[in-house]
Amino acid sequence: MVKHRLNLFSVVMAVILMVVLSGCGSTESNANEEGKIKVAMITSDGGLGDRSFNDSGYEGLKKAEKELGIEIKVVEPQDVSEGEKYLTQLAQNGYNLVITLNLGHEKVLKDIATQYPDTQFAIFNTEVEGDNITSVLFHEQEGSFLAGALAAMVTKDEGVNNINGDSVIGFVGGVDSPGINKFLVGYKEGAKYIDPQTKVIVGYSNSFADPSKGKEIALSQIEQKADIIYQVAGATGEGVMDGAKSKNVFAIGVDSDQDYIAEGNVLTSVMKRVDIAVYDLSKSAQSGKYDSKIELGLKENGVQLSEMKYTKDMINPDYLSKIDEIKEKINNGEIKVTDITKN
Amino acid sequence: MNKKQKKWLLPIISSLIPVMLAFIVGSFLIMLSGYKPLEAYSALFSGALSGKIAIMNTLFATTPLILTGLATAIAFKANIYNMGVEGQLYLGAFTAAFLGFTLQGTPPVIHVFICLIGGALSGMLFALIPAILKAFFNVNEMVVTLMLNYAAILFTTYLASFPFKAPGASNATTIDILPSAELPRFFQGSQLNGGFIVAIGVFIMVWFLINKMKLGYEMNSIGRNIEFSEYVGMNIAKKIIVIMSISGIVAGLAGAGEILGTHRRFVSEFSPDYGWTGLTIALLGKHNPVGVLAGALLFGILKNGGSSMELMVGVPRSLIDVIQGLIILFLAVDFLIHHFSLVTKLKERFNRKKVA
Numbered sequence: 001m002v003k004h005r006l007n008l009f010s011v012v013m014a015v016i017l018m019v020v021l022s023g024c025g026s027t028e029s030n031a032n033e034e035g036k037i038k039v040a041m042i043t044s045d046g047g048l049g050d051r052s053f054n055d056s057g058y059e060g061l062k063k064a065e066k067e068l069g070i071e072i073k074v075v076e077p078q079d080v081s082e083g084e085k086y087l088t089q090l091a092q093n094g095y096n097l098v099i100t101l102n103l104g105h106e107k108v109l110k111d112i113a114t115q116y117p118d119t120q121f122a123i124f125n126t127e128v129e130g131d132n133i134t135s136v137l138f139h140e141q142e143g144s145f146l147a148g149a150l151a152a153m154v155t156k157d158e159g160v161n162n163i164n165g166d167s168v169i170g171f172v173g174g175v176d177s178p179g180i181n182k183f184l185v186g187y188k189e190g191a192k193y194i195d196p197q198t199k200v201i202v203g204y205s206n207s208f209a210d211p212s213k214g215k216e217i218a219l220s221q222i223e224q225k226a227d228i229i230y231q232v233a234g235a236t237g238e239g240v241m242d243g244a245k246s247k248n249v250f251a252i253g254v255d256s257d258q259d260y261i262a263e264g265n266v267l268t269s270v271m272k273r274v275d276i277a278v279y280d281l282s283k284s285a286q287s288g289k290y291d292s293k294i295e296l297g298l299k300e301n302g303v304q305l306s307e308m309k310y311t312k313d314m315i316n317p318d319y320l321s322k323i324d325e326i327k328e329k330i331n332n333g334e335i336k337v338t339d340i341t342k343n
Numbered sequence: 344m345n346k347k348q349k350k351w352l353l354p355i356i357s358s359l360i361p362v363m364l365a366f367i368v369g370s371f372l373i374m375l376s377g378y379k380p381l382e383a384y385s386a387l388f389s390g391a392l393s394g395k396i397a398i399m400n401t402l403f404a405t406t407p408l409i410l411t412g413l414a415t416a417i418a419f420k421a422n423i424y425n426m427g428v429e430g431q432l433y434l435g436a437f438t439a440a441f442l443g444f445t446l447q448g449t450p451p452v453i454h455v456f457i458c459l460i461g462g463a464l465s466g467m468l469f470a471l472i473p474a475i476l477k478a479f480f481n482v483n484e485m486v487v488t489l490m491l492n493y494a495a496i497l498f499t500t501y502l503a504s505f506p507f508k509a510p511g512a513s514n515a516t517t518i519d520i521l522p523s524a525e526l527p528r529f530f531q532g533s534q535l536n537g538g539f540i541v542a543i544g545v546f547i548m549v550w551f552l553i554n555k556m557k558l559g560y561e562m563n564s565i566g567r568n569i570e571f572s573e574y575v576g577m578n579i580a581k582k583i584i585v586i587m588s589i590s591g592i593v594a595g596l597a598g599a600g601e602i603l604g605t606h607r608r609f610v611s612e613f614s615p616d617y618g619w620t621g622l623t624i625a626l627l628g629k630h631n632p633v634g635v636l637a638g639a640l641l642f643g644i645l646k647n648g649g650s651s652m653e654l655m656v657g658v659p660r661s662l663i664d665v666i667q668g669l670i671i672l673f674l675a676v677d678f679l680i681h682h683f684s685l686v687t688k689l690k691e692r693f694n695r696k697k698v699a
Contacts, residue, residue, distance in 0.1 A: 073654075073657065075650075075653050075654060075660070076653070076659075076660050076661075077650065077660075078615045078646070078649075078650070078660065079613065079614070079615035080606075080610060080613060081534070081601075081605045081606060081613065082650060084534055085400060085534070085647075085650060086650065086654070088532070089650075089651070089654050090654065093654065093655075103513055103514065104514060104516075104610065125513065126513060175504050175514075175515060176504070176505075177504075177508075177512070177513055177514070177515075178511065178513060179513035179514075206500070206501065206504055207500075
């Protein structure tokens with residue numbers, strides 16, 4: 001009986017709730033306070049809390065909110081098919097700029113952008129043409145070049161961690177695709193720039209979310225004498241760093257500063273400053289002048305190596321000055337790094 | 344209340360209770376995270392139901408869930424635990440995409456049908472593996488179907504990453520299907536498409552199968568007492584294979600519909616756990632087709648309204664996941680109550696007291 005009464009009670013409660021709810025269906029206000037600039041960001045798969053790409057973008061947006069006084073919004077779609085709804089509704093709700101970090105939206109973005117000519121859209125890591133679309137591209141190959149050069153120098157230093165004297169380094173990619181191989185080619189070129197004899201072992205995990213697979217590949221590469229492994233594989237990369245830690249060699253992190261994930265075993269990280277890009281985009285939302293394409297490389301500080309907080313003192317300081325020298329040469333065009341996504 | 348009414352009403356009430364409890368507990372959680380529950384829920388429901396476009400988008404979100412819910416319910420009704428709907432959906436999806444981009448020059452309507460049939464057949468073939476293992480070797484279908492999900496998801500990811508990867512794509516997707524294979528949209532501005540008609544068609548067929556056909560009766564009988572059914576002369580092994588095949592067909596259609604109507608190409612790991620949500624819906628709908636339809640609609644409202652809630656009020660989307668989780672939790676409680684027949688025991692005690 002007690003059970004019965006409870007059930008009845010909850011039913012009544014719920015009915016009351018529903019009635020109250022249905023009564024206030026139209027309270028949403030679309031007021032745009034005094035023409036404040038509104039910027040929205042759509043996260044890519046994984047959403048906020050990924051310690052990488054999406055979080056970095058959110059940092060930039062929060063900074064823009066504080067410093068530029070704009071109104072911001074971050075939304076996290078559940079799956080790629082929802083992109084259309086999110087892009088459309090944000091445009092309808094009067095956002096001046098709608099940024100999507102999900103390159104899976106490239107197909108729908110083109111149509112939606114023509115339907116909402118007064119809204120500016122931005123997409124990352126892929127190029128979409130359109131009058132009101134900004135494509136943001138990073139020169140990942142340049143950061144990877146520096147990482148490759150550094151790796152080729154450090155890999156000969158016996159005595160630092162468990163480094164062997166062989167000129168063998170490794171690379172673990174998420175999938176065998178132009179987007180990932182862009183990093184690989186830069187890394188290889190950087191390594192060969194220091195020593196043409198450097199051997200680069202390449203492996204793909206075919207997943208961006210499989211740390212145990214990442215560790216497995218890393219261990220097998222370490223077995224083949226690789227002692228510095230660059231990972232471009234999302235969460236799979238955490239396994240690569242774990243593998244490097246277990247054998248006390250080095251991994252190289254990607255996208256954000258991942259040096260802290262395995263202190264002393266992540267040589268450096270090739271950072272993609274999504275935050276800077278998002279901040280800059282918000283700034284152009286204020287002025288209303290947008291570029292159709294933003295390319296961020298070493299020169300623009302859009303791509304850079306981490307400060308190497310835990311590893312700086314482990315390696316020969318000459319290497320770092322050599323890296324600065326190479327960076328200078330890339331910036332003034334003396335060294336050309338191949339971008340395989342361009343012909 | 345007379346007996347007939349009771350038979351109808353009880354399952355409805357016992358399905359509504361977990362949902363309502365979830366909303367009530369959810370409202371406390373919304374309050375705890377610093378938002379107003381009323382505002383959030385009203386954004387949820389108005390986002391899902393106010394206006395033509397909102398309703399169409401809700402039906403769009405409901406479409407795959409109707410199919411995965413039915414696929415699960417058909418098997419569960421006969422006490423066959425097909426936990427492999429997600430995997431069967433992926434194979435159906437890839438097959439539909441493959442036929443969609445290879446069969447050049449096929450007339451539009453026929454092309455769509457070929458893709459749907461291909462998707463359905465591959466879902467069926469994949470479901471036959473656990474069916475045969477169960478029917479002839481008495482291997483537990485729950486384990487096999489669960490594990491085969493991984494095989495299907497990884498296999499299709501492989502196909503979309505290597506042999507059929509669209510040139511130049513930066514993620515694992517195939518090329519677009521041909522326009523002749525697309526399930527058309529009904530209205531500019533909403534993603535609702537012909538897949539919905541497919542889902543409703545399948546719903547009618549499944550309703551007919553379960554309520555009006557001999558097989559439906561047999562499913563029910565096997566579900567209630569497998570030994571008895573065998574004793575009265577049913578060929579259980581054959582029935583298991585037939586039931587699993589139908590379940591696989593419906594799951595395959597769910598995947599095919601998503602590809603032909605929504606994505607228009609195969610995108611690896613495109614499903615936000617449609618198969619698993621379908622399982623919840625089947626349990627919520629008590630394996631009854633009408634119940635499944637209602638459950639799918641509820642989850643469609645949650646999905647479409649959830650994104651509106653996030654877009655309009657700024658309440659994080661994850662709260663919808665919490666509500667879905669709570670529904671599952673309260674369903675489990677409901678299941679326990681039924682399983683150990685707590686209600687009947689209490690009633691008996693109560694009645695005894697009254698008599699005394």
